[in-house]
Amino acid sequence: MLLPAAAAPPRRRGRTLQEALREAVRSGRLAAGTRLPSSRALAADLGVSRGLVTDAYDQLTAEGYLRSSRGAGTWVGDAVRAPGAGAGPTPAAVGVRTGAEPAGTPAAGGTRTVAEPAPGAPVVRVDFTPGTPDLSLFPRAAWAAAHRTVLSRLPHAALGYPDPRGLPELRAALAALLTRRRGVVAAPERVVVCSGVAQAMTLLGFVLRGRGLRTVGVEDPGSPEHGTLFASAGLRAVGLPLDGEGLAPGPLVASGVRAVVTTPAHQFPSGIACSPRRRTELLDWARTVDGYLIEDDYDGDFRYDRAPVGALQGLDPARVVYTGSVSKSLAPGLRLGWMVVPEPLLEEVVDRKRTMDLGNPSLDQAVLAEVVTAGGYDRQLRRCQRAYRRRRDALVTALAEFLPGTRVSGIAAGLHVIARVPGRHGPEGAFLARAAAAGVVVRPLSGYGTAAARDGGDVPLVLGYAHLSPSDIALGVRRMAGA
Amino acid sequence: MLLPAAAAPPRRRGRTLQEALREAVRSGRLAAGTRLPSSRALAADLGVSRGLVTDAYDQLTAEGYLRSSRGAGTWVGDAVRAPGAGAGPTPAAVGVRTGAEPAGTPAAGGTRTVAEPAPGAPVVRVDFTPGTPDLSLFPRAAWAAAHRTVLSRLPHAALGYPDPRGLPELRAALAALLTRRRGVVAAPERVVVCSGVAQAMTLLGFVLRGRGLRTVGVEDPGSPEHGTLFASAGLRAVGLPLDGEGLAPGPLVASGVRAVVTTPAHQFPSGIACSPRRRTELLDWARTVDGYLIEDDYDGDFRYDRAPVGALQGLDPARVVYTGSVSKSLAPGLRLGWMVVPEPLLEEVVDRKRTMDLGNPSLDQAVLAEVVTAGGYDRQLRRCQRAYRRRRDALVTALAEFLPGTRVSGIAAGLHVIARVPGRHGPEGAFLARAAAAGVVVRPLSGYGTAAARDGGDVPLVLGYAHLSPSDIALGVRRMAGA
Numbered sequence: 001m002l003l004p005a006a007a008a009p010p011r012r013r014g015r016t017l018q019e020a021l022r023e024a025v026r027s028g029r030l031a032a033g034t035r036l037p038s039s040r041a042l043a044a045d046l047g048v049s050r051g052l053v054t055d056a057y058d059q060l061t062a063e064g065y066l067r068s069s070r071g072a073g074t075w076v077g078d079a080v081r082a083p084g085a086g087a088g089p090t091p092a093a094v095g096v097r098t099g100a101e102p103a104g105t106p107a108a109g110g111t112r113t114v115a116e117p118a119p120g121a122p123v124v125r126v127d128f129t130p131g132t133p134d135l136s137l138f139p140r141a142a143w144a145a146a147h148r149t150v151l152s153r154l155p156h157a158a159l160g161y162p163d164p165r166g167l168p169e170l171r172a173a174l175a176a177l178l179t180r181r182r183g184v185v186a187a188p189e190r191v192v193v194c195s196g197v198a199q200a201m202t203l204l205g206f207v208l209r210g211r212g213l214r215t216v217g218v219e220d221p222g223s224p225e226h227g228t229l230f231a232s233a234g235l236r237a238v239g240l241p242l243d244g245e246g247l248a249p250g251p252l253v254a255s256g257v258r259a260v261v262t263t264p265a266h267q268f269p270s271g272i273a274c275s276p277r278r279r280t281e282l283l284d285w286a287r288t289v290d291g292y293l294i295e296d297d298y299d300g301d302f303r304y305d306r307a308p309v310g311a312l313q314g315l316d317p318a319r320v321v322y323t324g325s326v327s328k329s330l331a332p333g334l335r336l337g338w339m340v341v342p343e344p345l346l347e348e349v350v351d352r353k354r355t356m357d358l359g360n361p362s363l364d365q366a367v368l369a370e371v372v373t374a375g376g377y378d379r380q381l382r383r384c385q386r387a388y389r390r391r392r393d394a395l396v397t398a399l400a401e402f403l404p405g406t407r408v409s410g411i412a413a414g415l416h417v418i419a420r421v422p423g424r425h426g427p428e429g430a431f432l433a434r435a436a437a438a439g440v441v442v443r444p445l446s447g448y449g450t451a452a453a454r455d456g457g458d459v460p461l462v463l464g465y466a467h468l469s470p471s472d473i474a475l476g477v478r479r480m481a482g483a
Numbered sequence: 484m485l486l487p488a489a490a491a492p493p494r495r496r497g498r499t500l501q502e503a504l505r506e507a508v509r510s511g512r513l514a515a516g517t518r519l520p521s522s523r524a525l526a527a528d529l530g531v532s533r534g535l536v537t538d539a540y541d542q543l544t545a546e547g548y549l550r551s552s553r554g555a556g557t558w559v560g561d562a563v564r565a566p567g568a569g570a571g572p573t574p575a576a577v578g579v580r581t582g583a584e585p586a587g588t589p590a591a592g593g594t595r596t597v598a599e600p601a602p603g604a605p606v607v608r609v610d611f612t613p614g615t616p617d618l619s620l621f622p623r624a625a626w627a628a629a630h631r632t633v634l635s636r637l638p639h640a641a642l643g644y645p646d647p648r649g650l651p652e653l654r655a656a657l658a659a660l661l662t663r664r665r666g667v668v669a670a671p672e673r674v675v676v677c678s679g680v681a682q683a684m685t686l687l688g689f690v691l692r693g694r695g696l697r698t699v700g701v702e703d704p705g706s707p708e709h710g711t712l713f714a715s716a717g718l719r720a721v722g723l724p725l726d727g728e729g730l731a732p733g734p735l736v737a738s739g740v741r742a743v744v745t746t747p748a749h750q751f752p753s754g755i756a757c758s759p760r761r762r763t764e765l766l767d768w769a770r771t772v773d774g775y776l777i778e779d780d781y782d783g784d785f786r787y788d789r790a791p792v793g794a795l796q797g798l799d800p801a802r803v804v805y806t807g808s809v810s811k812s813l814a815p816g817l818r819l820g821w822m823v824v825p826e827p828l829l830e831e832v833v834d835r836k837r838t839m840d841l842g843n844p845s846l847d848q849a850v851l852a853e854v855v856t857a858g859g860y861d862r863q864l865r866r867c868q869r870a871y872r873r874r875r876d877a878l879v880t881a882l883a884e885f886l887p888g889t890r891v892s893g894i895a896a897g898l899h900v901i902a903r904v905p906g907r908h909g910p911e912g913a914f915l916a917r918a919a920a921a922g923v924v925v926r927p928l929s930g931y932g933t934a935a936a937r938d939g940g941d942v943p944l945v946l947g948y949a950h951l952s953p954s955d956i957a958l959g960v961r962r963m964a965g966a
Contacts, residue, residue, distance in 0.1 A: 044548035051635035135639040144634045151627045153533030159814035202838055230837035331642035350583030354686055355715035356679035356839055362816030364844055413575040 017048070018056045022065055032078035036066070039074075049140075061346060082108070125439035126476030130269070130416035130464025137387060138331045138379055147363070147368040154366055162359035165350050166193025166338075170369040174338050177372055178322070181302055183310030183379075185317040186340045192349055193360050197296055198229055200323040201206030201261070203339070203356065205233025207348045208259050216294075217260030223268055223296075226261050229272060239449060241266065246274035247280045258291035264301040264312045269448050269462040271410010271418050273309055285320040292342070293440035297324040301381050303413035304389045326368065327464075328415060336360065336368055367475050384466075388415060394470035395463060398477035407458070416465035417446060423457030425481075431459050434483035439478050439479055484500040500531070501539045507549055514562040519549070522557075532623070536653055540892035556731055605789070608922035609959030611753070620870060621686055621814045628844070630745035630780050637849055648833050649676025649821075653852040657821050661805070663785055664864075669823045676830055678842050679820035681712055682778055682805040685724025686822070686839065687777060687829025688716025690831045691742050700743030701779075702730060705931030706751055706779075709744050716774065722932060729757035732764045736924040741774035747795045748783040752931050752945040754893010754901050756792055765795070769802040775825070780807045785873045785949075786896035801825050811852065811898060811949075812864055819843065867949075871898060877953035878946060880961035890941070898949035901928060906940030908964075914942050917966035923959050 036042070041059060043050040057074050060066040068074040085367045097463050158167075166169065171191040176186035178191075194200050208216065213235060220239030227237035238255050241248050247262050262282070263272035274282070295312045305311070313322035317340070325337030341349050353359065371377050392411060399406045405422040425431050428444055433443050445460035465473055506936050519525070519928035522540060526533040540557050543549040551557040556634035556701060637709035648654065654674040661674075663693075677683050691699065696718060703710045703722030710720035721738050724731050730745050745765070757765070769776050778795045786792070796805035799825070808820030824832050836842065854860050882889045888905040907915050911927055949957055 048638035048640075049636055052638060055636060075875065132643050135642045137640070138642050140634050144631055147630050148627055151623050152534075153538060155535065159618045159621050159816040160615055160814045161810075162818065195844075198838075199840045202840075229838050232835070319951045327644075331845075332644045332841075333642040335645065335840060335842065337843040341606055352715070355681075355712050357685075357818060358815075359818070361678075361818040361844060362814075363848055457715040482870070 005017075015355065017052060018059050021056060021060055022187065025468045027100060032076050036074045036075045036076070041297050070289045082438040094198075097374075125479065126468065126472050127441040128461075128463045128465070128468070128476060129441055129443055129468075130462055132332065132383065132464075132467050133328045133330060133415065134387060136443060137380075137384055139376065139383075142209050142371065142380075143367065144376070146367045146376065149361065150366040150370050152458060154363070158354065158362055158366065162362045162365075163340050164354035164359040166191065166360060167362060169373075170365045173369045173372040175340075177377065178311075178324070178338075178340065181211050181308075181378075182324075183314040183324075184322050184340055185314055186322070190317075190340050190346060192339045192341055192346075192353060193355070193365060194337050194353060195335040195360060196325040196327055196332070196341055198225065199370060200321075200337060201226060201294070201337045201357070202231040202233055203236050203297075203346075203349055203352050204259075204321060205230040207345055208292075208353050209210070209234045212346060213258055214253075215257050217252060217255055219262060219267060219449075221269055221445060222263070223259075226296075240274060240308040242270060244272065245278040246272055246298035247278070247282060249278070249285060252285060256290050259294060260291075261294040261296055262312070263298060263326065265297055265309050266410065266412075266414040268296075268298060269410075269418065269445060271412075271414060271416070272314065273412070279312055279315060283316045283319055286316070291319075292345070293320045295322045297380050299328055301329055301415040302323070302388055302415060304385070304386055304392060305412050309413075314342060321345065329377070329384060334364065335366075336364060344402075391465045391470055391473060392417065394473045395465045395477070399473045402481035416462055416464040419461045419463050420458040421458070423462060425459065427457075428459045431483075435480045438479040440480045440483070488620045488719070498682050499791070500535060501542050503541055504539060509773065515559050519557045519559070524687050524701075545841050569692055582714050587953050599738060608962065609951065610924040610959070611944075611946045611948070611951070611953050611959060612924055613945055613949075614651065615815065616745075616811045616867065616945075617896065620813060620867055622859065622866075625854065625863075626850065627811075628935040629850045629857070629859065630638060633849040637846070641845055641849065644847045645848075647837035648673065649843060650845060650848035652856075653848040656852045657857040658823075658859065661794075661807070661821075661823065663805075664791075664861075665780065665805075666797040667805050667823055668797055669805070673800075673823050673826070674827060675822045675824055675829075675836060675846060677820050677822055677836060678818040678843060679810055680781060680806045681806040682839070683707065683779070683820060683822045684709060684712040684779075685743075685806075686718055686832055687732070687804060687828075688713045688718050690828055691718045691775075694787065696741055698738075698740050700730075700735060700738055700740040702750065702932075704752055704928060705744075706748070707931065708780075717776060721909050725753065725755060726755060728761040730761070730765060731753055732761070732768060735765075735768060741772050742777060743774075744777040744779055745795070746779045746781060748780055748792050749897040751779075751781060751897075752893075752899065752901065752928060754895075754897060756895070757795065759845065760833045762795055762798060766799045766802055769799070775828070776803045778803050780805060782811055782897040784812055785871055786869055787868070788895050788918050789873060792896075796823060804828065812860070812867060817847065817851075819847060871949050874953055874956060875900065876949060877955075877956045878948045878960070881957045885960045885964035899945055899947040900945045902946050903941040904944060906942070908942065909920075910940075911942045914966075918963045921962040921966040923966070924961045925963065 004335050027461045036057070039050050039053040044478065056059075057066060057068065061068050061074070065077060066074055067077040107251060150280055168188065170193055175186040175188045178186045192203075194203060204234070205216070215238050216230050217233045218230075218237045218242045220241055222239070238250050238257055239261065240255060240257075246264060246267060247260065260282075262274070264282075266273060282293055285291070289358050293312060297311055300309075300311065309319075311322055313320040319342065320338040321342060323337065325332075326334050327337070327376040330336075339349065368377075371380075378438060395417060396408055396411060399408055399419055403419075405424075407420040409418045409420075411417050421431065426434070428446065432444060443462045445462055448462065468476065496875060519540070522533050522536040526536045540549060540551065542552050544557070548560060549557055550560040559733060587844040607746045651671065653676055656669040657674050657676075658669040658671045661669045675686075677686060688699070698721050699718045701713075703724055705722070713720050721740055721745065723734050723738060723740075729747060729750060730743065735743060745757070747762065749756060765776055768774070777793060780794055783792075783794065794803075794805055796803040802825065803876050805823040806820065809817050810820070813819075822832065829966075833897045851860075854863075878890055878900060882891055882902055885907070886902075886904055888907075892901045892903075894900050904914065909917070911929065915925060915927060926945045928945055931945065951959065
């Protein structure tokens with residue numbers, strides 16, 4: 001599970017873009033007669049929807065700032081008395097500078113072209129921070145169509161207080177999906193819909209705390225969020241090291257924990273796929289201590305070169321709590337996820353879900369059920385898989401070209417890789433600082449735990465690529481190398 | 484806050500209606516040639532959307548069970564060999580009997596016309612249980628249109644991990660709305676979007692527990708849910724009695740609690756409006772004990788004959804946590820609500836919200852912001868207000884006609900009244916049992932606490948009317964009286 005380390009910064013409305021354009025025209029930075037890019041091009045540059053740009057253009061045309069004609073496009077009108085007539089920044093740069101996409105958000109990386117940065121502030125051009133998919137791949141048209149279908153069919157009663165376990169049709173659709181795609185053993189009665197993997201962890205934290213547990217194991221290196229979430233339920237997270245096959249069994253046994261979170265399909269962040277032997281050892285451990293493995297299948301849907309590795313849960317559904325979400329496949333903003341819960345924990349999990357929020361919103365659940373049942377979810381996964389494979393290839397190619405000698409691992413699946421940059425590029429701190437000065441944000445493996453091996457002076461980086469275009473990826477690596 | 488006492492029962496899909504119709508044709512209960520009601524009429528009868536009925540008709544026409552032609556409507560075809568040709572129940576009855584709306588749900592009352600009930604099972608005809616609005620008033624078309632607008636405009640970045648405080652544009656829209664409609668002092672920075680009032684209580688429970696509180700006051704009589712929600716956060720609920728002006732100050736002071744939940748606009752369930760003097764006394768108490776009043780403004784938007792009573796929060800925003808939701812104005816299934824939080828509690832509330840679910844779904848928030856900003860929310864409140872006033876009038880009229888001598892209170896606002904039925908109709912238990920046998924579900928005031936006064940043998944009932952049509956209301960009261 002990859003979660004933002006802090007709140008996403010405030011987002012602004014289409015109005016911000018309008019205001020930025022209006023101000024640019026008023027101040028003369030956009031001179032009369034300046035031709036604006038097409039709405040499609042500007043939307044792509046700003047990473048916003050085309051409708052937002054079209055609205056802004058329409059509004060400002062109505063207000064007299066802009067003029068447009070069919071075929072001739074849109075240009076700056078002469079109704080406004082401009083104090084100057086310099087070429088000024090492009091509208092794209094205006095939009096960005098006034099906040100169309102805040103640069104350097106903790107969670108979401110991306111490429112930013114910033115005009116006139118504040119003095120001293122580094123210009124973020126490429127942000128390799130992992131954790132967010134490419135939000136432009138969200139299937140807006142399909143989602144809107146499913147919403148329309150659902151709203152036209154939904155019985156009135158379905159708008160009442162929800163079932164805290166989740167909408168029955170969604171639970172049935174998810175059970176079938178997870179069985180088919182991930183080898184999960186999932187009867188609908190054991191599926192609990194929740195607000196993503198983060199809530200699954202919090203729910204389980206409370207349930208395990210209620211059963212007397214005071215600690216829970218987490219992978220080290222791993223997602224720092226796990227510890228925060230369990231702490232909110234009164235559990236202390238105990239970091240447990242990995243070896244080449246996954247979570248190391250010796251320290252796990254010695255730790256005395258009776259529940260551990262693990263990412264067996266593609267360990268975050270190391271990228272290790274838990275070996276078959278290790279899977280057996282972990283399940284043996286869980287049976288011995290009468291404990292639970294909590295499987296965070298955060299990117300199990302994305303695999304490129306090898307056959308899919310089924311979920312750990314399929315091997316022993318009584319000892320594994322399976323968790324997943326649409327945050328990587330559709331959008332984190334939907335806040336929709338699921339758990340498949342062993343029978344003994346089920347009632348407590350549902351009770352806790354009920355007191356936490358009474359259940360997930362019904363309409364959203366019905367829309368997802370429709371999308372899954374009608375095959376749209378599989379299509380979306382194929383689409384993302386194609387896009388992300390290309391980006392991974394672009395990253396591996398760029399690293400080989402611009403940072404030769406870099407060892408790359410964890411590339412068979414997921415949305416990020418580990419890249420070990422040769423020590424000759426300098427010690428970690430200096431390397432990261434130079435990259436930042438060149439406008440490239442990269443996270444070191446050491447930022448994800450205490451146990452990150454340094455491999456004889458190499459600098460191990462966690463590079464998320466799913467949210468970046470192939471050309472941005474190449475640009476980012478080139479700048480990192482040139483720094 | 485009115486919440487269901489248990490999970491809503493599973494809902495079924497349009498397929499259920501199709502199966503019921505198919506089975507009715509196969510069994511001959513719907514004979515060949517039988518003309519079916521229009522999709523509009525059947526949808527209204529079943530309380531489902533018209534699209535669901537149209538889909539069922541289309542599907543069965545495609546399958547040969549039904550035939551239709553433009554202008555001539557839909558009728559039962561002769562492709563199926565019918566074992567008999569009796570008139571049988573109407574399709575409406577078939578649909579209901581197979582579960583088109585589960586009867587007697589804990590939260591949602593309503594009218595059910597049931598054909599061939601199971602032997603011994605009472606036939607629920609009218610359910611006066613309060614807590615759910617009329618779900619057929621949900622503005623489906625407006626909501627779908629706003630959803631379309633929002634999806635066409637939303638920047639990609641808005642689909643990423645949400646701001647745990649809520650979408651900035653929704654917080655701004657809510658601050659303006661609550662200030663204008665409810666006299667709340669609400670800067671957007673102090674608004675926290677949450678999954679309804681239930682989650683607000685749980686969030687506050689954890690925050691107060693974290694500050695060392697071990698108890699929280701709740702009104703008695705009051706919503707039994709409050710106690711459950713606070714218990715989930717480790718707080719014990721202390722029931723506090725009312726007098727004619729609201730929460731009684733003496734027992735409050737004596738209880739030693741430092742936080743109390745109250746429903747000042749229209750106490751649930753008594754209907755008492757907290758007097759101006761009592762408001763001052765409660766705020767004085769909060770200042771003296773350095774405590775908080777938690778205002779559950781669950782039906783403050785619905786008032787009929789008198790001028791609106793502003794929120795308690797407006798009198799001292801530093802001592803009152805204001806909570807509300809769309810559960811009564813739009814639909815509980817949306818799981819969207821809000822809190823206005825005093826500055827000292829704000830950061831802890833947001834931190835807790837973040838670990839609980841990272842924040843509410845972004846799209847839903849953007850849709851509500853659009854609906855509020857464009858005036859649709861005010862229109863919806865006016866529409867509900869008109870409908871609910873008519874229903875309240877129908878209830879008061881029916882009580883006067885069929886149960887003369889009944890004293891009705893709490894009628895100036897909200898979605899329910901208190902009706903004190905004269906003792907000559909028998910003791911409470913017998914009265915309720917007879918009503919149930921006559922197919923009328925009513926909740927006694929005594930079901931909402933330990934302190935319900937019996938008023939010299941009268942039977943005090945809590946009658947929710949918002950979800951019932953005026954004719955259902957009259958039917959229910961007549962049956963109750965005749966029982």
